[in-house]
Every structure is written in structure tokens, then in C-alpha cells.
Amino acid sequence: MGNVLPSSVPGLYPILPQSYLAPPSLPLIRPTTTLLVQPTSLSSGYNFLSGPCFSQFHQTPCPVYPDSQPKMSPVRFSAAYWDAKSRKPCSCTKSQCLKLYCDCFANGDVCSNCKCINCYNNNEHEYERYQAIKICLDRNPEAFRPKIGSGKRGEIKGRHNKGCNCKRSGCLKNYCECYEAKIMCSSMCKCVSCRNYDESPLRQTVVSAGSMDLPGLAFYPTAKSHDECPLACLTLRVVETTCVCLLAQAEEAEKEGYTEAQAEKMILEEFGQGLTQIVQSIFKSGSLYS
């Protein structure tokens, strides 16, 4: 039998949701680790919202990636983001790198080549590290999951799963986890004076200045890049992604046990929202009547 996570209850071992087996959130799993695995429960945050629930005005319900955008998917983007993060050396001094303040620990990595002081996040302090991991998981079972949705069940691709709480940065500095991940704030966020949304003039300035490159930014397309024909933005990719959103609504309706009529309503509302976004982008581009 391999390593088993420590438990405060004799004879019982911590059970991790299946999602912990998926990278990059691998704080615990070693090649010889034995785990009791339970299926991820539906209640653990299946957060596709129905159309009307997207209350924040700057929220666009589902990302659509026009063909002119970089091909990097939100999934790949998310992974790249966390990979990059995990490679960054930490500088912790007080946390022993055993709290989520430490990026290495939070990413499930042991520290290496870091500038930290009194570090316990290494193989020499395996027991302390396991204890710390257990404490974190007791407090929040999702603590080691990626913060940016990878599109797995319960997550929306390219969206911060918890949302940010920024108050002073306008969500346009790297203090903001959404901005740092190069995604827009969403209805999950509780930020104040947010400017990290699609139509924010300030954000567009920041983006065009090149201080924020693109991967996660592509939401519903602006037709400016398709001047020849206003409907040219209805690419296969746009259609496909819209279908994914509609399917998500159907799934949500099924999960909630809604009637067929209610499900139809949800799907139609979602479709209406998507259509509105597309039409708005065409009108905003001015290409329809110019």
C-alpha cells in the first residue's frame, strides 16, 4: 500500500473528489499514493447560470472565439496560466510556504529555486506539508483547484470560479486575479468600480497598449475585424460555441428537474442573449450602415 493522506480520525482517510486527479491541482498525489475516490457530486458548484442570472451588466454569458482570434482555448490558456504561475519562485517569509498565501503551495508544488525563508513546503517536511494540505482542504475542499474555470463540469471556461473582490484597482492591475489571468470579471465577482469588462474604455486602452495580451479576452466578436460583411462574424466557431452554451442550459434544466417547457424557455433565453450580443457587436462596429 502506498502513502495515504494523514487523517485525524483513526481508520478513516481523507477522501478527495475525483477532480483532484486532474492537473494542475495535484497537491497530494504521488505515484505511490493510495486514495479513496468518490465521484464528484453535482452539488459541488455546477455553476452554469441561466441567462437572466447573469446580472452584472458587463457580463457576457459565454465566450465565443472568432476565427481571427488566437486559437488558444480557454482550457489551454488556463493551464498555461497556472503552469507559468507555478514556475514563479515565491518569496514567503512567515508562512513557511504552508499556507495558500504561497503560490507554490497553492499550486500544489513543492518549493524549488525559491527565495523563501524557513520553507516547509518540501520533501524534508512531508508530514508538516500533508498536515497543512489537510487543514486547507478541511477549510475549503476546493482550495487546490484551479481558480480559472477549465470548462469541466461545474465550471465555466475562462472564468474565475470564485470571482475577485477588488476595491481600488479597478480590476486593471495584476492585484486582480481576473486581470492577472487575462480574463474579464464576471457575475461571480464582487469587485467595486470594475473596469475589467469588454466595453470599458479604460480596459480597451490598456489592451491596445499591449499590456494585456489576448488569450482569454475574446468574447462575442466585434465585427470590425470582418468589415467586408457584417455577418462574417458568424463563423463556425461562433456557432459551435453558441451551441455549447445552449447545451449547457439544457443540462442545467435537466439537473434542476425543470419541465420541458421551462427548459425550452431557458434555452431560448440563452439563445436570445447570444443573438443580442452578436447583433450588438455588428451594430457597434458601424459596418451595417456605414
Add this chain to the structure above:
DNA sequence: GAGTTTGAAACT
């Protein structure tokens, strides 16, 4: 590089 600001995490 020191000091300040910021917001997430931890604590009460």
C-alpha cells in the same frame, strides 16, 4: 532596493 498599496487568505 525600500517603502507602499493591494486583495486573497486566515483568523476572530
Add this chain to the structure above:
DNA sequence: CAGTTTCAAACTC
């Protein structure tokens, strides 16, 4: 669960 404190990263000078 809200308010406060701690912490480390981002930022400014």
C-alpha cells in the same frame, strides 16, 4: 458570516 489581521505579490519612487 462579517469584520479584522496577516501575508506576499504588485507596484511606485
